[in-house]
Amino acid sequence: MATTQSSAPSAQSELISFSVNGRSVDVTVPGSRRLSRVLREDLGLTGTKVGCDAGDCGACTILLDGEPVCACLVAAGQASGREVTTVEGLNARSPVHDRLQTSFLAHGAAQCGACTPGMLVAATALLERNPSPTEHEVLDAIGGVLCRCTGYRKIISAIMEVDAVKKQFSPQAGQAVRARLVRLDGQKKVDGTEIFGADEIPADSVAVRAIRCPHHRARFQFGDIQAFVAAHPGILLVLTADDVPGTDCYGVIPRFADQPVFAHAEARYRGEAVAAIAGETEAIEALDLRDFPMQWQELPPLKTIDDALAADASQIHPHREGNVLVRGRVVSGNIEQALADADAVVESEYETGFVEHAYIEPEAGFARRVGDSLEIQACTQSPYMDRADIAKLLGIAPGKVRILPTAVGGGFGSKLDLSVQPFIALAAWKLNRPARMVYSRAESIISTTKRHPARMKLCAGATRDGKLTALDFSADFNTGAYSSWGPTVAGRVPVHASGPYRVPNYRALTRAVHTNIVPAGAFRGFGVPQAAIAVEQVYDDLADKVGMDRLEFRILNALEHDTPTVTGQVLGEGVGIRACFEALRARWAAARAEAADFNAQAPGPLRRGVGVAGMWYGCGNTSLPNPSTVRIGLRRDGRIALHQGAVDIGQGSNTIVTQICADALGAPVAHFDLISGDTAITPDCGKTSASRQTFVTGKAAYLAGTQLREEILKRAGACKCGNLEFADGSITVVEDGARKKLDLGAIPLDEHGYVITSEATFDPPITPLDENGQGNPYAVYGFGAHMAEIEVDIELGTVRVLKVTAAHDVGRAINPTLIEGQIEGGVAQGLGMALMEEFFPGKGENLHDYLIPSAGDVPPVESILIEDASSIGPYGAKGIGEQAVIPTAPAILNAIHDAVGVRIHKIPATPDRVRAAIVAKTEEVSHG
Numbered sequence: 055m056a057t058t059q060s061s062a063p064s065a066q067s068e069l070i071s072f073s074v075n076g077r078s079v080d081v082t083v084p085g086s087r088r089l090s091r092v093l094r095e096d097l098g099l100t101g102t103k104v105g106c107d108a109g110d111c112g113a114c115t116i117l118l119d120g121e122p123v124c125a126c127l128v129a130a131g132q133a134s135g136r137e138v139t140t141v142e143g144l145n146a147r148s149p150v151h152d153r154l155q156t157s158f159l160a161h162g163a164a165q166c167g168a169c170t171p172g173m174l175v176a177a178t179a180l181l182e183r184n185p186s187p188t189e190h191e192v193l194d195a196i197g198g199v200l201c202r203c204t205g206y207r208k209i210i211s212a213i214m215e216v217d218a219v220k221k222q223f224s225p226q227a228g229q230a231v232r233a234r235l236v237r238l239d240g241q242k243k244v245d246g247t248e249i250f251g252a253d254e255i256p257a258d259s260v261a262v263r264a265i266r267c268p269h270h271r272a273r274f275q276f277g278d279i280q281a282f283v284a285a286h287p288g289i290l291l292v293l294t295a296d297d298v299p300g301t302d303c304y305g306v307i308p309r310f311a312d313q314p315v316f317a318h319a320e321a322r323y324r325g326e327a328v329a330a331i332a333g334e335t336e337a338i339e340a341l342d343l344r345d346f347p348m349q350w351q352e353l354p355p356l357k358t359i360d361d362a363l364a365a366d367a368s369q370i371h372p373h374r375e376g377n378v379l380v381r382g383r384v385v386s387g388n389i390e391q392a393l394a395d396a397d398a399v400v401e402s403e404y405e406t407g408f409v410e411h412a413y414i415e416p417e418a419g420f421a422r423r424v425g426d427s428l429e430i431q432a433c434t435q436s437p438y439m440d441r442a443d444i445a446k447l448l449g450i451a452p453g454k455v456r457i458l459p460t461a462v463g464g465g466f467g468s469k470l471d472l473s474v475q476p477f478i479a480l481a482a483w484k485l486n487r488p489a490r491m492v493y494s495r496a497e498s499i500i501s502t503t504k505r506h507p508a509r510m511k512l513c514a515g516a517t518r519d520g521k522l523t524a525l526d527f528s529a530d531f532n533t534g535a536y537s538s539w540g541p542t543v544a545g546r547v548p549v550h551a552s553g554p555y556r557v558p559n560y561r562a563l564t565r566a567v568h569t570n571i572v573p574a575g576a577f578r579g580f581g582v583p584q585a586a587i588a589v590e591q592v593y594d595d596l597a598d599k600v601g602m603d604r605l606e607f608r609i610l611n612a613l614e615h616d617t618p619t620v621t622g623q624v625l626g627e628g629v630g631i632r633a634c635f636e637a638l639r640a641r642w643a644a645a646r647a648e649a650a651d652f653n654a655q656a657p658g659p660l661r662r663g664v665g666v667a668g669m670w671y672g673c674g675n676t677s678l679p680n681p682s683t684v685r686i687g688l689r690r691d692g693r694i695a696l697h698q699g700a701v702d703i704g705q706g707s708n709t710i711v712t713q714i715c716a717d718a719l720g721a722p723v724a725h726f727d728l729i730s731g732d733t734a735i736t737p738d739c740g741k742t743s744a745s746r747q748t749f750v751t752g753k754a755a756y757l758a759g760t761q762l763r764e765e766i767l768k769r770a771g772a773c774k775c776g777n778l779e780f781a782d783g784s785i786t787v788v789e790d791g792a793r794k795k796l797d798l799g800a801i802p803l804d805e806h807g808y809v810i811t812s813e814a815t816f817d818p819p820i821t822p823l824d825e826n827g828q829g830n831p832y833a834v835y836g837f838g839a840h841m842a843e844i845e846v847d848i849e850l851g852t853v854r855v856l857k858v859t860a861a862h863d864v865g866r867a868i869n870p871t872l873i874e875g876q877i878e879g880g881v882a883q884g885l886g887m888a889l890m891e892e893f894f895p896g897k898g899e900n901l902h903d904y905l906i907p908s909a910g911d912v913p914p915v916e917s918i919l920i921e922d923a924s925s926i927g928p929y930g931a932k933g934i935g936e937q938a939v940i941p942t943a944p945a946i947l948n949a950i951h952d953a954v955g956v957r958i959h960k961i962p963a964t965p966d967r968v969r970a971a972i973v974a975k976t977e978e979v980s981h982g
């Protein structure tokens with residue numbers, strides 16, 4: 055809206071001298087500047103990460119005179135004359151660090167890598183003074199560093215087993231699938247050189263800050279913006295809705311797109327951007343945003359589902375009647391008759407709250423205008439979707455936008471949606487200077503998507519011998535102010551609410567309801583974890599009612615290869631749920647007996663319980679096209695360039711897709727050069743979500759690898775059964791003992807610059823659902839079952855999880871270490887969801903009040919991998935990322951019921967709620 059050229063204000067600076075990684079440095083900065091900023095921005099040591107700037111996450115842990123401290127809480131002046139060690143300096147400082155790095159890689163202790171530098175610093179400090187720490191000592195040492203990906207167990211093992219690391223290997227040709235291959239992008243994560251969204255500051259870049267609505271709903275008016283700009287040297291530009299040159303409407307599902315970059319006259323949620331200010335970095339940082347000229351007129355918000363559905367409720371979006379964004383429906387059989395005929399019926403209601411993704415890396419990136427094109431380098435899970443929306447907002451062709459994803463410090467679904475991208479795109483476009491934006495933790499929490507709160511009602515029926523006959527399920531999801539992934543949640547839940555069981559009579563109805571709250575979106579499981587919380591508890595009650603063991607009840611009703619799902623789909627193969635439950639049988643009996651023994655010994659206020667829950671999850675989009683395309687090129691030097699656009703957000707797709715492609719081609723993994731993510735040079739592999747990358751992109755990589763292999767054999771005049779031997783600069787085809795060398799130098803390069811290029815697309819075979827939700831929504835499902843052993847303190851209401859045993863049917867375990875990492879991380883998130891995590895919009899917008907599990911909260915996890923292969927997936931593989939989180943919370947909640955006989959109907963089961971339920975039950979008993 056307004057631009058001016060002026061110099062940035064100068065700040066009060068002083069000369070500060072200290073030692074960093076054994077080198078003396080002098081910096082001239084304000085003494086109050088955070089040491090984390092000095093290290094990252096003034097000294098370029100970006101291995102030290104920033105997740106909160108408040109001492110809550112530990113990502114910025116460094117050594118100050120040998121002691122671990124949070125660099126964000128140390129003023130630069132306090133470092134004067136002292137010795138600082140960052141992750142980049144650990145190797146030179148301590149011989150143990152090299153082994154620790156190797157151990158982290160071998161154990162799979164680094165997933166996204168955002169917490170890894172802090173973990174390594176804390177662990178090195180521990181091992182320097184105590185080479186053989188106990189688990190308790192390790193937990194103490196890393197207790198202040200949060201990890202959202204790993205569930206901590208592999209980190210703990212990596213530290214405790216630092217001297218027991220086996221030599222790393224690189225598998226031979228044809229032996230990559232099922233190998234515990236160290237992640238191919240791991241080294242950068244453990245040496246601090248991985249580049250995340252905030253880690254690059256282009257020369258001459260401007261900074262961008264958003265003005266956000268402080269109310270849940272408000273009308274607004276701007277004052278004199280020109281005067282504001284003129285009064286603030288260094289401020290170059292203020293952007294508002296008038297400055298969006300293209301169509302000011304974006305969203306992850308184009309049909310439901312409804313979100314403007316900046317609110318138009320009325321802000322629909324607290325945290326919605328109404329303007330953005332761009333300028334020189336110091337000027338932007340010095341701004342007090344309260345000085346920005348605008349007036350707010352607070353309006354009554356619709357905060358809850360009830361508010362929004364009330365007959366007299368205002369309309370948040372005029373064209374969405376009754377504030378219902380979308381409905382979902384799956385119906386089969388005759389639900390009323392089946393419930394009337396059932397020998398046992400259980401009815402119940404459950405409610406879950408908002409859950410924050412709380413990845414350690416807040417959203418960040420920069421944009422740069424290049425002529426009539428725009429480049430964005432930022433953290434994202436979905437580069438091609440970003441490209442389409444940014445092009446639409448700018449009013450230019452998608453081909454004029456290039457997305458270069460950085461490493462992603464955790465996503466779990468929220469980084470599928472745009473965050474910083476529109477703001478930096480507009481600023482860079484208008485100023486023709488690179489524009490950079492880094493969300494604070496508070497900004498990340500107030501403005502990015504959450505897990506949908508759910509309000510669920512259900513009624514299930516069974517025969518007296520335990521056969522499930524009916525489930526009537528309905529749920530409303532608070533989808534917030536904009537659509538985001540609300541349609542996906544409302545559509546996916548009805549398909550999955552039955553759980554992995556044969557339910558012949560079924561009705562599942564859902565609604566996604568708009569409120570004046572930050573949009574709810576994708577979060578590991580797309581609503582299925584919420585449904586599982588309700589349904590798996592009701593199934594437990596039903597098993598009790600018919601007098602059956604709760605695990606045997608599930609085994610009896612488990613889907614089989616030839617039984618139809620609730621959408622009428624008969625999978626015919628790859629249905630490993632019964633095997634998952636059966637794998638728990640012996641452990642279930644032992645754990646139940648152990649808990650009973652414990653409880654019989656009058657253990658004061660402690661009571662133990664054991665719970666079980668099952669899950670299923672369709673891999674990929676629900677009844678929608680879902681293609682991935684992979685291109686591989688054979689280079690003159692005999693190496694293979696693998697262009698795959700699947701963004702690795704820590705789950706390991708860079709490694710897994712390569713393993714699959716390597717075996718399909720018949721080349722060693724070590725011969726591959728990975729080219730990932732960049733929309734200018736990698737084909738579209740879709741978004742990283744819905745457990746689709748191993749399955750869909752992996753299958754495309756399998757096909758591309760197979761094609762290239764066949765083409766090489768054809769050019770050598772060999773049959774398909776020939777073998778390939780890769781060496782530097784040549785390939786030898788071996789057939790019936792004869793060897794023929796392919797002269798790569800003699801083959802002209804193709805349009806891609808390769809000797810031979812192979813490209814393949816895979817789109818899973820699905821069918822549309824009819825008006826009753828009948829059809830084949832997914833080609834492949836993952837299955838799993840978790841067993842939780844817990845201890846409740848009946849006086850305090852606290853719950854401690856002692857162990858989780860997790861059996862998962864993954865089809866084919868392409869990389870068991872990475873799969874275990876997904877399971878352990880999923881268990882930790884499920885535990886958080888069950889016991890502690892609830893976001894209250896407008897309150898606790900930080901990682902101090904919003905609690906996620908720390909190392910001491912997460913129990914040992916035993917992973918059991920079942921391989922009921924799918925003939926559709928690559929080598930039979932299915933996804934695991936979303937699956938892993940689903941059964942943990944209901945297993946824990948069932949275990950609480952097992953221990954103390956109460957159901958917690960509002961999740962999470964915080965100590966106050968557990969205690970209140972115990973008191974209520976005690977009173978009920980005492981009143982007869």
Ligand code: FES
Pocket residue numbers: 103104105106107108109110111112113114115124125126127
């Ligand atoms: S960034 Fe310092 S503790 Fe989070």
Ligand code: FES
Pocket residue numbers: 163164165166167168169170200201202203204414463464704
């Ligand atoms: S690996 Fe720890 S936060 Fe991602």
